[in-house]
Amino acid sequence: MVRILPMPSFLRPSISSFTFAAASRLPHSLTSYTPTRSLPSFPFGFAVPQAQFFGLNSSKLLKKCNNTMRVTVNGYAAQACTTASPENILEWVKKDKRRLLHVVYRVGDLERTIKFYTECLGMKLLRKRDIPEERYTNAFLGYGPEEAHFVIELTYNYGVDKYDIGTGFGHFGVAVEDVSRTVELIKAKGGKVTREPGPVKGGNTVIAFIEDPDGYKFELLERGPTPEPLCQVMLRVGDLDRSIKFYEKAFGMELLRKRDNPEYKYTIAMLGYGPEDKNAVLELTYNYGVTDYEKGNGYAQIAIGTDDVYRTAEAIKLFGGKIIREPGPLPGINTKITACLDPDGWKTVFVDNIDFLKELE
Template structure:
């Protein structure tokens, strides 16, 4: 009997970004934001390491869950020696000609208290609560200048507690929203929310796998940002973070119940692969390419 797969069991497992100085980035995400290093792989032969971070306190949404079966993981990729190089190494995806990836987002239980706490820790901000028209969101900056959006959870506590923070979503810009939505729906994701902004001429689409959590209270969301009119432009509009000499953002990763069956289904649906299971040495992971050439890693749940 052929193996089967059930998309209702899939998870938006992690988001990968490259970091210049691993020690500095680990300290930032663990000591400042309260994330926990839940796994780490070191590849001495290939001179790089992968560090997996998540909110894992007693009240965390996925506390104690096995790494491949959870959502809301941040993967930091460190290529040995970059910490010794002068100046910035990676791009954050928000400036031309490398616009594409936008930010990660943490939801917090008291945004005013959280922002005050981060300022006390000397965290730099791209946008404070008091800046601009939108007074309900802020953007912090990590050591590599990646943007971290901060939003409020549904229920406000008297004071922010990092153990209640959640890795809510990852945002990427897309050229044609209908094409991108069709792709991610073929991966089993559902559109859970949409937000039009006529004044700014853009729309936000939020996709996720099935959950009983409300949008601001959950983890594992993909936000697609569409700037109106890009679908009419010729050729590629956005940079995927991996092509060329200038890199930064790497990929999102979905975990599936049966990787052989899932990849066979993705192939039957006509999806493009960057790496099939049979390619290269690593036979237990695959990489898909979305319509904007962003990479989507596929792993199997343990």
């Protein structure tokens, strides 16, 4: 079974779970709060006195500015110029307090999946939420509380019992102290083992692969006690160097390691916000000669915390990402988010750290 270590108090404050509600009917769980009337900080040190917001001709302002930021004060919308350089944006991204919050995907039988994850993988059911008016149910599972751990958010849409996982999604990684014993438990519970325990190709780490009831793959990695057993999300990309550059600059991730396996014709890169033995990481895989993948409709997104969704969106745009939800508060909820696609079309949602903590409260 997985051993959980207490999280040190100096770790970044985390943010509770969030999923952007769109046509896919992904849920949004955010408690409302009353925003203050103080003026927002403009990205990268630019500020405008309060008196200047009233009576501004935004159309004229837009003509004069290359970079703009919309603000609202007492119901009046205005545009203000920003003069941030790419260097300033990159420096801010590196200092932003970011952490992988959760990964979202859809399943066909929620109770069956919860049973498998808790009994076979040793996860805990952290919370569950049913939204009958939107015809979906969520379940949050992991190895510790959401404010300090990377967790899974499962989505069950009423009446949908099967999803296409596609060829782009790879697997989730779970660190365990004894892979062989975990595999035996999974077999005893009726789980499907697709790769028996043994050393990874080209390395010494003992691994195994299993599938959950919906066909999502999990890689079991033999590792000593770790504060973050849910340790990886693997996605396939068509240009690894392009993806590494994007995640380093736009997302502020660190390239932790890169390994080429010419014998098996693939290269992997591990990126994240801290050492992979203590934090969840993103594993990107490039298969030689493959530039495009089918994403299916099962896997949804990763959520990441940020101190400022506006600055985050500017960085994403600057470094080649596509914003699919402009930064700002969700209607009726006030938690600020922004959503984007990376160069391969993988979706990520950034959530305001303070707003997210308010939701947990």
